Amino acid sequence: MQQILSCELWLQVTLGVFVTTWLIQLIYILHFFGKISGRKAIENSGGKELPVSVIICARNEEKNLREHIPVLMEQDYPEFEVIVVNDSSWDDTDAILNAFHVHYPNLRIVTLDEEKQNLQGKKFALTLGIKAAKYDTILLTDADCVPA
Numbered sequence: 001m002q003q004i005l006s007c008e009l010w011l012q013v014t015l016g017v018f019v020t021t022w023l024i025q026l027i028y029i030l031h032f033f034g035k036i037s038g039r040k041a042i043e044n045s046g047g048k049e050l051p052v053s054v055i056i057c058a059r060n061e062e063k064n065l066r067e068h069i070p071v072l073m074e075q076d077y078p079e080f081e082v083i084v085v086n087d088s089s090w091d092d093t094d095a096i097l098n099a100f101h102v103h104y105p106n107l108r109i110v111t112l113d114e115e116k117q118n119l120q121g122k123k124f125a126l127t128l129g130i131k132a133a134k135y136d137t138i139l140l141t142d143a144d145c146v147p148a
Contacts, residue, residue: 051079053133054141057125059087061143065096068146073104075147083132084143085110087125108132 054072058065065084072082086093086109097109110132112125130138141147 049078050137051135052077052081052137052139053135054080054082054139055085055126055129055133056082056141056143057085057087057122057129058089058093058143059125060089060091060093062089062091062093062096064143065093065100068143069096069100069104069107071146073100073107079135081106081108081134083108083110083129085112085125085129085132087112087122 056065056072069082069084082104084097084107086097094111097107101107101109110128112128126140
C-alpha cells in the first residue's frame, strides 16, 4: 500500500514539474515572439506611399550599373532616391555613376577609396550607404538585380 502511494506521489510530482515547465515555456514564447506578430504595419499618412532610399553597393560593377541604373531610376514611384556606394572600384564605375548623376538628380553617389576601406568588406559600404540615406524606409539591392 505504501509503495502504491509513493508511486502516485512520484507521478503527481513529475506531472507538476512537467506542467510548470510547459507554462514557463509558453509564457516565454508569448512574451518574446508575440511582439513580432503583434507589430503594426507602417501606416501611411493620408494613403500616400512612404519615401524610400534604395542602396546599392557596387565594386567593379560598370556593366551591371550601365544596364540597371536606368531601370531603377525610371520607376513609377512618387518619392525615392537611389544611393550607389562605389566600393573601391578600379573599373569605370565612377565615370558611369557621374554620367548618370547628370540625368538623374535623385541618384546619390558615395565613394569609398581603397585607403579608407582597410579591408572592411561590404558591411562598411552598406553602413556608409545607410548613413547617407535621407529617408527612413531603406531597401538594399545589388548592382546585378533588376526590379520586377
